[in-house]
Amino acid sequence: MISIKNLTFYYSGGDKPSLRDINLEIGDGEFVLLTGPSGGGKSSLCRCLNGLIPHFYGGKITGKVEVNGLDVTKHSTRELATMVGMVFQDPENQLVATDVDSELAFGLENLAFAKEVIARRIEEALDTVGIVNLRHRATSELSGGEKQRVAIASVLALYPDILVLDEPTSELDPKGAEDVLNVVERLNDELGITVILVEHRLDRVVAHSDRVIVLENGMITADGGPRSILSDGRVSQSGVGIPPIIKLAQAVKSRGMSLRVKRSNFIDDTPLTVKEGRIALAKTLRHSKP
């Protein structure tokens, strides 16, 4: 459980706050999508969750950030690392070892786990992320996408109950991105790991999420379920990329054609997946046939 109250943060030497009066609560097991314009504070907010802010970045922080009851300003990143696993925007900033196996072992070794436990966890993490074949590769020779998956695996090995991923699929091809998102979704679904995912390219992830939060200029400007947030005109005005299928649905509706997306007991008009789009549009097309 993450509890943030009145969080305001300035980087050292910054004259404008990067985060302004943020109030936010994220419950266990939620899948939260964090989006918004470049420079809006998304990465900064993530850094507050595992203590990098303030312990590594310094700066001026006011308000309260508590992760599982622990105040991040009063607990070390070491303590927080086993609760919050963070995968950075740039895997280069995260990979420290010369080969993949050592990379995955690194965090575990630092936390003094037993050798057998380390070996088992490395095996699991590699398997979960689908990179067993990369085990003995040199990290410097991996492609951008491979590096990103190694970073994810190295974090998973620590069994965090909160996973924070900052644009984890930005360097991945569509298949790689899908694989990673499937893993993250499964971890959330089956293990109840809380997921906070920062993304710009929403079309693939939005269906998996419970909640979408938009951060602009350091403030939360929208927070709610994916369907309502992404069909809100103000959100697209902030520059956030509305998935093509939702843009289509809105255009269809504005032309007076009705669109009904059937979702368990709800009738709704915002499709989140190709399948929902197909079902909704098929109905519309059938009804409009002479």
Next chain:
Amino acid sequence: MKNLWHGYPDGFVAVKGINLKVCPGEFVAIMGRNASGKTTLVKHFNGLLKPTKGDVILDDINTKEATVAELSRKVGYVFQNPNDHLFCDTVEEELTFTLNNLEVKGEEAESLINQTLERFGLMQYRYQYPRFLSGGEKQRVALASILVAQPQVIILDEPTRGMEYRLKAELMRFLDEYRIDGRAVILVTQDVEMVAEFSDRVVLLSEGKIVVDGPKREVLSRALLFSPQINRLAQALKSYGVPDNILTADEMIEALA
């Protein structure tokens, strides 16, 4: 590029027999799975990599006989990681550095810098330390530092990381305008939706070879992995008479009207 092969010292052959021609005014997207050879391929355009076998000819110059410095006058290359570009104390200096190297100074330089900063929404960061900026902002600074020199050919390797849709669209529109006047734009990207909306030609690589090279509509329709969301929807609605080569929401709306 004629029969281009490239093998790395550790034995890995990244590019196998590629034949590719890029003409002035083209906007080419190079796509493919991770480690399919995209970055290796494009690094040959400005001589950062020389062919193990085969030739790369830029206008009339064979890259094997030219230095990277010489080739950089014509070819701008924006790296995948913006941090690889940033080493000055201010954003403005990053741009000045490029222009100094090309012996562009004084008023001309000032004007180009102003224009470029404006274009990329970086005026407010002009005197800031680049490495303190956000991921997306750094991406823009890296782009600006190369584009300020207005190279004949611009190669961008995953330039839209960290950018929200609005900025990406602005960049794409900028590149679209840029290639007029005989310049060429080569974009290495995984962003299928952006390519569907903005490019002309798509070259798809797999394991070091070109799998398909053609107009975007041809390459992206019916593609299994590299298909835009709307195209997948179009495939599913074929039986209702929806054309199966639609790529974007706007095209679909027109088709449904």
